[in-house]
Amino acid sequence: MPLSAARTALGSATAVALLLALVTAWASGTARRLKSGVLPIPAITFPPGPAAATSSATDFQEPYFPFLEGEVATASVSVGDTSHGFVVNAAQVTQDARLGILPTQLARGLDYGTEALVAMLEHAAAQLYGATKTRLWLGNVGQRGGGDIDFSVSHNSGRDADIAFCYTNWKGEPVDPPSLVPLNGQGQAPKHGLRLDAGRTWIVVKALLVYPRAQVQYLFIAGGLKTQLLAHARDQGESPALIQRAAATLRTPVGSASHNDHMHLRIHCGERDVLGGCTHTGAVHPWSKLYEGAKRLRTASVAATLSHGEAEQRRRALQRLVLLGGSEHRRPMAACLDDPASGVRTAAARAIAVLGGRDDIKPLSARFENEREVEVKIAIIQAIGTLGGAGAGRFLAEAVGQPDREADRLLRALDTVTILRGPALLSVLPDTAAALSRAIRTARLLDAAAGAEPHALDRLGALLADRLLDSDPIDPSRLVQLAAIEAASDSRRLELVPALVGLLQDRDPTVRAQVGRALRMITNFSYGVSWASASPGTRTKGLQRWRAAWRRSRGAPRDAWLITGFKAGGYQVPRLGQKQTWELVRAIAGADHFSVNAQAVLVRLLDHRPPSAQWSKNEACQYWLRWIRARRQRYDLDKPPVETSNACYRPAP
Structure with missing residues (x-):
């Protein structure tokens, strides 16, 4: 893999995991392989690559999930929503005489879903085969581990499957489709000589609707085909209740593909999924079970685990509270900032970043002053930057201005060349740049599910990875400062501008690049200087312009800076209104x-x-x-x- 491609792709999860693994290795003097669960987003490892479809089984790494004591660690769990989630321990569709995957989709390897989804599909196939001795055909289901696929904006979290219609030829004889064949409004495909077999397709729909161990949320289908299926159900004397349920779940999608060549099945989060962080979006039917009571009870029991005797269980409980959105348990989370285990303190800071409020900045700042572990300090900085507000601005202005010399003392024994050529780097390099770019996106899923801002260390990890791949030694005293600059970027506080401007002439190009980005994010303005590579003269001119701009407009509200930036970029935004x-x-x-x-x-x-x-x-x-x-x-x-x-x-x- 060319280093240039690796630099472009190596970001987010992989890069930051590498960074923190190296920090740990530096402290002990040896590099070692990464462990799952070390990613600061917040401390959850996500699917490393897009593409179980393009990887062998031996290359696949199961997404990390914080299973707790007493839970079945091999059970499937759908996490997040269907467009930005993932699935742990996905089940694979097994082909047999009753159930098959069409050739095009089979070649993609997209045949994974939750255990509940796969069991539902197998049930529908068994019903169809039992009644007609014909096979049910599938298109895309999902990739192992979940995440984005190239063929849909959903299918991410193991709860979606494309189901082929049942077809007849012009003689009315049942036939297997060669692919997902589109039908016109009358249910015909003249080019292929095929028609919708409403009878057999209804058997499939009915089997899905009455299946007792999973709940259909949607069956997306073209409007004319829905009409034919419901008419057939009435002709067959199906119960009004079943027809009503079918009418509610058979949906004609708005703003997406017409679904005239397949039905798109989506199931609700099951109880195990809900207790693991599955997110309900879209329609909730009168008969839908959302398991809200079970979620409240589970969240409380997870919070109680914060007093568990084992540090690993406490760390996992904090991670799980983030997935469950347990903001009502902020007080015991904050208490974990003083936990004797550094991994628990790190997880606590990351949990507070997602679930906390600005009143948590004070205990975070206090912990920062007494903290000796670099990983924990970085997590605290990120949390304070995410929470924002004036308190965050004051804290970050100080952190941005001074590199952390404690980090220098902790890591003084670093042998950079040995570490960078050791197994820690090789163990996290995916096989392809495409896989790596997916890793960057999937690593943000937890923050997306929780509604948080992008994690500041995504970009820090990418830039440090670039340095690592260049074998450019990292000054360890800069680690905490770089994290503070990234947090400043996300906090978007104007009071940070003077401290940041002062770093535009820093000797370190990584620092200059991050400072330039932070200034753009805060002020919405750019002078077009490439701060990492520009000549000293160009940087000096840019620095003078930033200083002049700050002197001229330091009293202006941030909205005025935003408007000026948009106008300078060619956007007609004279004010910030609807x-x-x-x-x-x-x-x-x-x-x-x-x-x-x-x-x-x-x-x-x-x-x-x-x-x-x-x-x-x-x-x-x-x-x-x-x-x-x-x-x-x-x-x-x-x-x-x-x-x-x-x-x-x-x-x-």
């Missing part, structure tokens, strides 16, 4: 600082908080475009301009 909504959506597809700040303004204006900051810019732009367009009358908006739509659907560079 009338500027479509232009803000267009900005999401722009430079990183425009994208992040436009989304933050939209959240504030429209009081809608999707985890879109974790998605690609195209995904985020398209999501906001669809969401606002469906509600534009509520906000008194015209149709989106062509320029906005084009920006959202422009191919990613």
